[in-house]
Amino acid sequence: xxxxxxxxxxxxxxxxxxxxxxxxxxxxxxxxxxxxxxxxxxxxxxxxxxxxxxxxxxxxxxxxxxxxxxxxxxxxxxxxxxxxxxxxxxxxxxxxxxxxxxxxxxxxxxxxxxxxxxxxxxxxxxxxxxxxxxxxxxxxxxxxx
Amino acid sequence: xxxxxxxxxxxxxxxxxxxxxxxxxxxxxxxxxxxxxxxxxxxxxxxxxxxxxxxxxxxxxxxxxxxxxxxxxxxxxxxxxxxxxxxxxxxxxxxxxxxxxxxxxxxxxxxxxxxxxxxxxxxxxxxxxxxxxxxxxxxxxxxxx
DNA sequence: CATCAATTGCAACACTGTTGCAAAACAAAC
DNA sequence: GTTTGTTTTGCAACAGTGTTGCAATTGATG
Numbered sequence: 001x002x003x004x005x006x007x008x009x010x011x012x013x014x015x016x017x018x019x020x021x022x023x024x025x026x027x028x029x030x031x032x033x034x035x036x037x038x039x040x041x042x043x044x045x046x047x048x049x050x051x052x053x054x055x056x057x058x059x060x061x062x063x064x065x066x067x068x069x070x071x072x073x074x075x076x077x078x079x080x081x082x083x084x085x086x087x088x089x090x091x092x093x094x095x096x097x098x099x100x101x102x103x104x105x106x107x108x109x110x111x112x113x114x115x116x117x118x119x120x121x122x123x124x125x126x127x128x129x130x131x132x133x134x135x136x137x138x139x140x141x142x143x144x145x
Numbered sequence: 146x147x148x149x150x151x152x153x154x155x156x157x158x159x160x161x162x163x164x165x166x167x168x169x170x171x172x173x174x175x176x177x178x179x180x181x182x183x184x185x186x187x188x189x190x191x192x193x194x195x196x197x198x199x200x201x202x203x204x205x206x207x208x209x210x211x212x213x214x215x216x217x218x219x220x221x222x223x224x225x226x227x228x229x230x231x232x233x234x235x236x237x238x239x240x241x242x243x244x245x246x247x248x249x250x251x252x253x254x255x256x257x258x259x260x261x262x263x264x265x266x267x268x269x270x271x272x273x274x275x276x277x278x279x280x281x282x283x284x285x286x287x288x289x290x
Numbered sequence: 291c292a293t294c295a296a297t298t299g300c301a302a303c304a305c306t307g308t309t310g311c312a313a314a315a316c317a318a319a320c
Numbered sequence: 321g322t323t324t325g326t327t328t329t330g331c332a333a334c335a336g337t338g339t340t341g342c343a344a345t346t347g348a349t350g
Contacts, residue, residue, distance in 0.1 A: 018316085020328070039306075051330045056307065074278060076217045076337095078306085102272060113272075119264040121279065126286035127247060127258075133219060134266065135278045141271035163347080165297070184337075196299045201338065221306090223337085 015065045022050045026058055027067065027082075035109035036071050036079035036101075071101055071110055074135065081112050098131070104140035111140060160210045167195045171203055172212065172227075180254035181216050181224035181246075216246055216255055219280065226257050243276065249285035256285060 008027050012019040029037060029045055042055055059080055062068045068080045099114040113136075123129045153172050157164040174182065174190055187200055204225055207213045213225045245258040258281075268274045 018327075020315085022329080052306095053308080053331080054329055057329085072217060072219050072221045074217050076221055076223055078221055100266065100268075102268065102274070105275070111272075113269060115269055116267060119266060121245065121264060121281070122261060123245075123247065123281060123283075124258060124260055124286075126289060127256075127281075128284040128289050129247070129281045130250070130283040131281065133280045133282070135280075136266070136268060136272075136274045136276065137278070138268075138275040139273040141269075144271060144273050163296075165346085167298080197337095198300080198339080199298055202298085 011067070015067060017061070017065060022046075022054055022058055025049070026055070027062070030068060030080075030082035035111050036081040038077055038079045041079075073101075073103055073110055074137070079110055081110070098133075100134040100136055102136045102138065102140065104143055105137055106139055106143040109140060156212070160212060162206070162210060167191075167199055168203055170194070171200070172207070175213060175225075175227035180256050181226040183222055183224045186224075218246075218248055218255055219282070224255055226255070243278070245279040245281055247281045247283070247285065249288055250282055251284055251288040254285060 008024050008031065009019045012023055012027065017023060025046055026042060029042060039052075039055060039059065042059075043052060046055070059068065063070055063080070066083070068082050071079045071081060073079060098118055099112055100116060100118065102111045102113050103109070104111070118132060118134055121129070121132055153169050153176065154164045157168055157172065162168060170191055171187060174187060184197075184200060184204065187204075188197060191200070204213065208215055208225070211228070213227045216224045216226060218224060243263050245261060245263065247256045247258050248254070249256070263277060263279055266274070266277055
């Protein structure tokens with residue numbers, strides 16, 4: 001655990017983020033799971049330790065520094081997923097900016113699928129497409145086995 | 146306008162919805178535009194005439210009856226689009242349940258693109274995909290011309 | 291007209307997210 | 321170690337979205 005935390009501190013320092021307790025603990029949470037976390041997931045896991053607002057600010061900052069990205073799922077819940085470790089189905093080096101998000105209908109978790117390609121799609125004449133976001137729903141690896 | 150309203154009443158009756166004032170006015174709004182509307186869009190357009198809650202309940206009911214569908218855009222705002230008339234880039238008969246949503250970065254409007262196919266995508270082994278949602282971002286027909 | 295069900299408006303609440311400000315923690319210099 | 325100035329945190333307050341319960345109104349039907 002101490003080793004892990006040293007790694008987390010190193011990641012924070014690499015992004016010029018002062019490694020405070022809340023930052024270490026939140027980043028540790030992301031590195032521990034392989035799916036996206038909502039603000040309330042994080043708030044409950046760190047129950048009573050930190051203020052709601054500080055968590056929001058930390059998440060926003062992690063987003064700006066490129067450590068995590070925001071996902072709005074089809075029910076309107078905002079979640080956040082880390083780019084390295086379990087946050088993606090490939091490792092940090094192969095993380096793709098634009099990837100498919102998979103939401104499991106059973107456990108509710110959202111997984112980033114960076115190992116598959118986002119297809120090309122043509123839009124009707126007159127429309128100018130800049131980004132294409134894909135989100136799949138179904139049953140995840142864990143729930144289907 | 147009177148003619149239009151008769152058509153709207155006919156649509157409501159066809160779905161066994163009692164045609165009250167608020168229902169006629171909301172459905173009329175959807176038939177007047179070719180993009181999705183948020184609750185607050187509707188509330189503002191009908192300013193002071195109806196209660197917030199009644200609008201929410203009407204939208205939920207229209208959704209259950211299949212007159213409109215819900216869209217959560219990537220900023221977390223919930224919008225609703227009708228299936229017939231301007232709500233889709235094809236007419237009611239060619240409306241597809243699963244279609245691409247296009248959000249214009251300039252005007253902010255969301256358009257349903259029912260005329261183009263949703264591609265097939267393979268997910269990694271173990272995942273069982275049931276639905277694939279596509280949402281594009283860019284510049285719409287109106288803003289790019 | 292009387293009755294019963296459906297619809298609406300209102301009050302209240304929970305949840306998410308944001309902002310301003312004061313207190314605390316921290317780093318750097320002396 | 322103490323002082324100084326910056327960063328971070330917690331707290332209070334607020335705005336927006338969406339939901340629920342209940343009472344009053346409306347509307348359909350006999």
